Amino acid sequence: MQSNAASDAVPQQRRVVTAVPGPASVALHERRLAVVPVGVASTVPVYIKRAHGAIVVDVDGNQFIDLGAGIGVTTIGHTDRAVVDAAVAQLDDFTHTLFTITPYESYVRVAELLAEHTPGTHAKKTVLVNSGAEAVENGVKIARKHTGRRGVAVLEHAYHGRTNLTMAMNFKAAPYASGFGPFAGDVYHAPSSYPYHDGLSGADAARRTVAYLEKVVGAPDLACLVVEPIQGEGGFMVPAEGYLPALQEWCTANGVVFIADEIQCGMARTGAWFASEHFGLVPDMVLAAKGIAGGLPLAAVTGRSEIMDSAQPGGLGGTFGGNPVSAAAAVAVFEQIEKNGLLAEAARIEHTLKPALLGLQQKYDVIGDVRGIGAMLAIELVQPGTGATSKEPNAAVVASVAAYAAQHGVLLLTAGTYGNVLRFLPSLALTDELLADAISVIDDAFAAL
Structure with missing residues (x-):
């Protein structure tokens, strides 16, 4: 090139x-x-x-x-250079076919790389979409399908996107949601860990969060808990030690899908492939976007195979999801992170x-x-x-x-x-x-x- x-x-x-x-x-x-x-x-x-x-x-x-x-x-x-070259080479070959009509190798390769690099050694599967908000939407709907439950829990100070569902999931209304309602229902905002302001230990903050989930929502009605391991738009809050593992333990015990929104903090941003690794987390589902394709639009939902396979054939996908040019760029991003340390x-x-x-x-x-x-x-x-x-x-x-x-x-x-x-x-x-x-x-x- x-x-x-x-x-x-x-x-x-x-x-x-x-x-x-x-x-x-x-x-x-x-x-x-x-x-x-x-x-x-x-x-x-x-x-x-x-x-x-x-x-x-x-x-x-x-x-x-x-x-x-x-x-x-x-x-x-x-x-x-490697990302640009990969995208240009793919542009020369073909720009679009729609993976759910006539598939191609680069989509599969991105899914393989995500299975390898997201936390945990369990079997995983991935659906590729266009944006972080779309990844959140798909993660929630897959969790709802898998559990048969409707409730979605998020944390205070969270930010998850600007679609109708994700606007309801955000903590801060202005400017992202002001005047755009009505919003999706069955979304609950639980207290989070904000050490600079609340002064709570991880264990105490987790008890507060769990008490809210049990009393206000009820575990039998909760499909998923969506957390940013390090909150982004909310102000880069790093939770107190032990907070996130305690939440994951509670989710596992109660059949709630634990979803890590790694859209901003994932893909090598924190010195680990995904920020969950810093906290010893093995999420049921990981959402990736932003840095995954070096500037081209791409996002992913990677989860336990049994959860991801809950969706019926035709239930997942989209016209541009996993676009071949973006997928080729994503493969190059993974390779560059590895090659260049x-x-x-x-x-x-x-x-x-x-x-x-x-x-x-x-x-x-x-x-x-x-x-x-x-x-x-x-x-x-x-x-x-x-x-x-x-x-x-x-x-x-x-x-x-x-x-x-x-x-x-x-x-x-x-x-x-x-x-x-x-x-x-x-x-x-x-x-x-x-x-x-x-x-x-x-x-x-x-x-x-």
Whole structure:
């Protein structure tokens, strides 16, 4: 394959040459306002022309250190050569047949790789779909079919998507669900483990969650419990030790399907193939998306064979589910993670970034908490002087720091139920040099407050 010179030539360095946004981005934004609904909002109105590794370049020539990776999608780096080559080769062969009409090998290979790399040695099967929300929908309907039950339990601070069912499963209504009801029923929001705020041990937090499930829902009516091992949009909450294993034990004892939503925290993001591994979990079902195909749309539901086979022939699938180009890219992503030891790169980023964030916490009392695993880290911002007491959310600082960083060539993501979390989801191609540069900009942003 020929090299994609436009991408490979992108130097891995921050470079700001115009105001942000620059004139070309401003002109594009004016065109956008005329034809794209305001509901499709953008965090930073800079329009991207090309990207490679950990750098994105806008139409004005500004180069940004990307600490969001498309919200955890380009985990192994923008325009990874092997992923691009695999997609181009598949484009030359065929772009679509529909797997449920005339199947192809790459779909099967992705299912084999997921069976190999998701936790547990039991027999597993996979259905491929288009997006994370679609994976959640399919996981729930398969669990309902398998158990003959209707109830769906999720945790406080959860985020699972923007479809009708997943909007009902989200904890935070605005902006994802405001005005879009009525929503799907039989969805229950159980208390979660949020160590920074609740101060509970894993055992105590689990008892609280189980008490809710037993009293409010009732195990005989509960099909599944859907959990993010590390919550994403909610603010990168890492649960207290022992919390998740206790929930899984309760689910197993009560015939409830335990579903791990690994859409954001899976696929090497935390230094393990799937974040469940950090907690000793072997979920009945694992949902994967985002980083699975290197930027192409693909998602997967992988579960115990006896659960996945509960659906009748024709009950699963979709026109574009497991598209051959996306599937070929996914195979390349798995191969690159293995070949290049990218699990260790996630650990490297944690070992560099977390101490830097803890250093910022020592300097600025608005940083109440530093948390996360691997290349999935966050800081929670609080009102000055409240970090050890009320821990009152400080969303204004989050917005100011993110805006300052963008003006100076660093793209940051925000998160949190109260909008007071800065999350770091860099690609594993991020070098220590770029990381140090980004931290210096973020330090300046806090100092400018």
